[in-house]
Amino acid sequence: MSIIADATTAVLRSRFAAALATPHGVDRYLELVNPMWAANEVRARIVDITREVDVPGHPPVATITLQPTSTWRGHRAGQHVQLGVEVDGARRTTRVFTVSSPESKPGDRFTITMRANPDGVVSRYLVERATVGTMVHLSQAQGEFVLPDHVPDHIVFITGGSGITPAMSMLRSLQRRTHRGRITFLHYAQSPEHQIFAAELEEIRRSGYGIDVHLVYPEQGGRNFSALELERIVPGYRDIDTWLCGPAGLVDAVRPAFEGSDKLHVEYFKPPAVSNGSAEGDVTFARAGTPDVVAANTGATLLEQAEAAGLTPQFGCRMGICFSCTATKKEGTVRNVLTGETSSLPDEDIRICVSSPEGDCSVEL
Numbered sequence: 001m002s003i004i005a006d007a008t009t010a011v012l013r014s015r016f017a018a019a020l021a022t023p024h025g026v027d028r029y030l031e032l033v034n035p036m037w038a039a040n041e042v043r044a045r046i047v048d049i050t051r052e053v054d055v056p057g058h059p060p061v062a063t064i065t066l067q068p069t070s071t072w073r074g075h076r077a078g079q080h081v082q083l084g085v086e087v088d089g090a091r092r093t094t095r096v097f098t099v100s101s102p103e104s105k106p107g108d109r110f111t112i113t114m115r116a117n118p119d120g121v122v123s124r125y126l127v128e129r130a131t132v133g134t135m136v137h138l139s140q141a142q143g144e145f146v147l148p149d150h151v152p153d154h155i156v157f158i159t160g161g162s163g164i165t166p167a168m169s170m171l172r173s174l175q176r177r178t179h180r181g182r183i184t185f186l187h188y189a190q191s192p193e194h195q196i197f198a199a200e201l202e203e204i205r206r207s208g209y210g211i212d213v214h215l216v217y218p219e220q221g222g223r224n225f226s227a228l229e230l231e232r233i234v235p236g237y238r239d240i241d242t243w244l245c246g247p248a249g250l251v252d253a254v255r256p257a258f259e260g261s262d263k264l265h266v267e268y269f270k271p272p273a274v275s276n277g278s279a280e281g282d283v284t285f286a287r288a289g290t291p292d293v294v295a296a297n298t299g300a301t302l303l304e305q306a307e308a309a310g311l312t313p314q315f316g317c318r319m320g321i322c323f324s325c326t327a328t329k330k331e332g333t334v335r336n337v338l339t340g341e342t343s344s345l346p347d348e349d350i351r352i353c354v355s356s357p358e359g360d361c362s363v364e365l
Contacts, residue, residue: 035135036069042138044068055193062127063113074105075141077173078166082316084137087125095122096317098165102172113165145267152241153181160188160246164196183211184234191217227257268319281360302352313365320354327352332361
């Protein structure tokens, strides 16, 4: 049967099939027959929705279990996917979510865990309105914030808020592999009630051999991150491979503790705030077939400035990891708000969600 299935897939992916299906493509016809049939695209059916956190007055958090089409190639622990939905008949909206389940193989089920962003469309829909059976559109797994092929004997995870999701994917993968090394898991959350994966982490704390779990709640007396506290928990931490994911405040606090060390691996869960103070020059947004839009430079990211000017450029994650917002800077200087690096190269592809203009700047959207 697998030989027949492979042959059928090869035919559906052939140029001949693509020509016959022009202009809509093979996948459009397959989707009409069965949404779970696909030759090239990746789609998935929601098979379970589990509330992780539901504190009155705060956005809920849920884990969504997805059964992908056979075109899903699997993921490495720590990677993310672009997920698209059509809400209320509107055009498809795509956002980026980290996979929270252990590493997967082609066609395997996997999970994403998200907070229902009050200003978001996709996350609120998935957490508050989607039901079992809902179909979503996916990219293949992406991202380099992953474990190496050879996992060190001792690794450290430092996470904050929803930045826990890639670390949980890695932790679960290591448990599945029966990793025999030592793992230190340090997580910061608002309160025990806001703790994602609370029951699982408590079970790991009690019975996870070689896994040292530290859950810190600064608003309830726990200390904010400090290098001294990390040294107490992990002596010699600067020489130990550490994966850090969380909001900009946590990342900015941890990074100086690893200055001069090459052991820190970082992914922002939320981009750092960009100063909207004094800024010079004008930003020009050029669009094919329409007049240029020129606005005074506010110092915000180019994505934020474009939206403030009434434009609707494409974006996915707003964190600089999915490349959905890539545009061409025709001239001017931009600063990467994640790294602080500046670039003045002409005709340069940049991610406008994490690029802030310095002086006059022209971007082709």
